[in-house]
Amino acid sequence: MSKDNQILEEFTSKDYEHGWSVDMEVDEAPLGLNEDIIRWISAKKEEPQWLLDWRLKAFKTWETMSEPEWANVTYPKIDLQSLRYYSAPKKSNKPKSLNEIDPELLQIYERLGISLNEQKKLQGIAVDAVLDSVSVGTTFKDTLSKLGIVFCSFSEAVKEHPELVKKYLGSVVPTTDNYYAALNSAVFSDGSFCYIPSGVRCPMELSTYFRINAANTGQFERTLIVAEEGSYVSYLEGCTAPQRDENQLHAAVVEIYAAKDAEVKYSTVQNWFPGDKNGKGGIYNFVTKRGICAGDNSKISWTQVETGSAVTWKYPSCILKGDNSIGEFYSVAVTNNYQQADTGTKMIHIGKNTKSRIVSKGISAGKSQNSYRGQVQVMKRATNARNFSQCDSLLMGDKCGAHTFPYIDIQNSTAKVEHEATTSKIGEDQIFYCNQRGISTEDAVALIVNGYAKEVLNQLPMEFAVEAQKLLALTLEGSVG
Amino acid sequence: MLSIKNLHASIEGTPILRGINLEVKPGEVHAIMGPNGSGKSTLASVLAGREEYEVTEGEVSFLGKDLLELAPEDRAREGVFLAFQYPVEIPGVSSTNFLRTAVNQVREYRGLDALDAVKFLTIMKEKMKLVEIDQKLLSRSLNEGFSGGEKKRNEIFQMAMLEPKLAILDETDSGLDIDALRVVSNGVNKLKSPDNATIVVTHYQRLLDYIVPDYVHVLYKGRIVKSGTKELALELEEKGYDWIKEEVDAAV
Ligand SMILES: Nc1ncnc2c1ncn2[C@@H]1O[C@H](COP(=O)(O)OP(=O)(O)OP(=O)(O)O)[C@@H](O)[C@H]1O
Numbered sequence A: 001m002s003k004d005n006q007i008l009e010e011f012t013s014k015d016y017e018h019g020w021s022v023d024m025e026v027d028e029a030p031l032g033l034n035e036d037i038i039r040w041i042s043a044k045k046e047e048p049q050w051l052l053d054w055r056l057k058a059f060k061t062w063e064t065m066s067e068p069e070w071a072n073v074t075y076p077k078i079d080l081q082s083l084r085y086y087s088a089p090k091k092s093n094k095p096k097s098l099n100e101i102d103p104e105l106l107q108i109y110e111r112l113g114i115s116l117n118e119q120k121k122l123q124g125i126a127v128d129a130v131l132d133s134v135s136v137g138t139t140f141k142d143t144l145s146k147l148g149i150v151f152c153s154f155s156e157a158v159k160e161h162p163e164l165v166k167k168y169l170g171s172v173v174p175t176t177d178n179y180y181a182a183l184n185s186a187v188f189s190d191g192s193f194c195y196i197p198s199g200v201r202c203p204m205e206l207s208t209y210f211r212i213n214a215a216n217t218g219q220f221e222r223t224l225i226v227a228e229e230g231s232y233v234s235y236l237e238g239c240t241a242p243q244r245d246e247n248q249l250h251a252a253v254v255e256i257y258a259a260k261d262a263e264v265k266y267s268t269v270q271n272w273f274p275g276d277k278n279g280k281g282g283i284y285n286f287v288t289k290r291g292i293c294a295g296d297n298s299k300i301s302w303t304q305v306e307t308g309s310a311v312t313w314k315y316p317s318c319i320l321k322g323d324n325s326i327g328e329f330y331s332v333a334v335t336n337n338y339q340q341a342d343t344g345t346k347m348i349h350i351g352k353n354t355k356s357r358i359v360s361k362g363i364s365a366g367k368s369q370n371s372y373r374g375q376v377q378v379m380k381r382a383t384n385a386r387n388f389s390q391c392d393s394l395l396m397g398d399k400c401g402a403h404t405f406p407y408i409d410i411q412n413s414t415a416k417v418e419h420e421a422t423t424s425k426i427g428e429d430q431i432f433y434c435n436q437r438g439i440s441t442e443d444a445v446a447l448i449v450n451g452y453a454k455e456v457l458n459q460l461p462m463e464f465a466v467e468a469q470k471l472l473a474l475t476l477e478g479s480v481g
Numbered sequence B: 001m002l003s004i005k006n007l008h009a010s011i012e013g014t015p016i017l018r019g020i021n022l023e024v025k026p027g028e029v030h031a032i033m034g035p036n037g038s039g040k041s042t043l044a045s046v047l048a049g050r051e052e053y054e055v056t057e058g059e060v061s062f063l064g065k066d067l068l069e070l071a072p073e074d075r076a077r078e079g080v081f082l083a084f085q086y087p088v089e090i091p092g093v094s095s096t097n098f099l100r101t102a103v104n105q106v107r108e109y110r111g112l113d114a115l116d117a118v119k120f121l122t123i124m125k126e127k128m129k130l131v132e133i134d135q136k137l138l139s140r141s142l143n144e145g146f147s148g149g150e151k152k153r154n155e156i157f158q159m160a161m162l163e164p165k166l167a168i169l170d171e172t173d174s175g176l177d178i179d180a181l182r183v184v185s186n187g188v189n190k191l192k193s194p195d196n197a198t199i200v201v202t203h204y205q206r207l208l209d210y211i212v213p214d215y216v217h218v219l220y221k222g223r224i225v226k227s228g229t230k231e232l233a234l235e236l237e238e239k240g241y242d243w244i245k246e247e248v249d250a251a252v
């Protein structure tokens, strides 16, 4: 083994630093999945009949579907009957302020370096913290509600804004869309809801921290973001999960609706437990994220920094229906040890003069596999559609893999589609150059990797970008030394 | 300050350095010359700690420490600086950001507080004047798309920022235009002090007109085969290396 690889090995075999688990009384559904469980969840959440019917319909569809196998990932089949589909912290009286939040929960946030109090004061971010399945704290509601902005847990939205939920739920990702989306529709427990009324520019970043905390709990979050005509919102979602021995399934659905002249910026930093250095444990992350630029001149921009999960299957997509609408996808996906990621985007051009931009930066270390899968589709009426795709891969060591699967489908001859792809190896030369200036190897790797991912990191809101940089460094810590 | 004794080094089993001896004292300037492929860059790399080279024999002490025992970054922090013959590009990382990381890690090693952004920029402005380097260049990605001369100038700028005790300049003159050569050499001269030393690797007398060496050494086939004062460089300029090669090859 060359020195370079030996170095990489040491650097990559560090244990996950955010690994912990806090025992908490849970109020949970029996194990397994059937109609009764779905009724149980719906009743538990005191849902209206229409929603129960919607879930049951999704469940019926799901029963006819089978697990997709086209992604470039391999993992043991998940026994969905051995999972528990609902688990909530027991103290269910809704807190009115942070002081009322279970100190045990606050402690978890603190150990992750995320203090709600701090964030509230310093960053002007409204935080809707989701622990397991129930929303436990929502801040900044007042400021937002004065503008008519709704930002709350999904269950709350079902209770307080049923007409909005009913109108948009499933309108972007139908229950029939795919296996995991159907499953999510049947059993989703909670999530976030965000509504920006016409002409309102949301004055702060809306942020949700998702955590997974109960063993054997499939996580089925549901997020719905609606931006009415001429509105703007920047929405952040970040994840860190406790260390677990068993694989945990996560199948979230995110739907974004942008009306005429509206703009939605959606950013994620995802750091779920990736499994230990031998590939044991770790989260399975099968996510369906899609936005529709329904109105003319609307814009949806996805930015993701993916560092966690044992297996990732995720393709944030844009349906560019309105004329002149714009879809963007900026992604950094890091895989280390035995992680597998198959991620990318779909840009579907329907309206005239629609534009899309894809910037994907994959980083593979250890024995991981990192795949980009992207589809650009230009429909018949999409005159003058434009797409630019840039897919880069960075390899650390020679035991990992990077793969690119671009699909292009053009039905209008005026379309202009450009695709660029590069693969590079993190250079021994670069590391030595940094060393020679007094920079340690770990910091050198962090510098080089952050430089490589810069175009994507620049898309993130400032404080998030800083966090993401640290996360990238942390994820690759030990891979070179 | 630097003492190299019988240094042998090889790469992938091929011996390149075959018994180098060199003593460098504070305040001195040593020039190392020699034909292409004689091992000049190899010597510089071995001193800087490049891992591909295996030291098979000999010792190197630097300011009383066993240099070969130190990791490359610690050698740098102890004050060894190498201006690369071929500076490396690091996309997406600005020179400013790179140098700030470097300077602060060196300071930390030396038990000094990290410089905050304002102090760092003040020092940077000052040092920029020394080598007449443009701010615009420093906000670009490190060395990416820099011209040959810009890269070399940037190396000396980095040297100014890091204030090394021993600077090894590997063909810093190559790629510099006539004016740049003067500017960069003046920069190097201004950084000279009785406490630090410089080793310049070069093929041309031109540079030595500006950076005047106390000693000139000729490296050939991995050994220093001739040493002298600055006059030796003039002689080489005039006669080339053949006469030395003949001397050495005849003796073998
Ligand atoms: N990986 C390698 N395997 C075998 N030989 C190598 C390797 N790397 C370098 N060399 C050889 O080592 C010798 C010394 O190279 P070095 O770069 O030190 O020369 P130099 O004196 O700096 O030359 P120049 O004046 O051209 O810069 C050369 O013959 C070179 O080909």
Ligand SMILES: [Mg+2]
Binding pocket: B040, B041, B042, B085, B170, B171
């Ligand atoms: Mg050389």
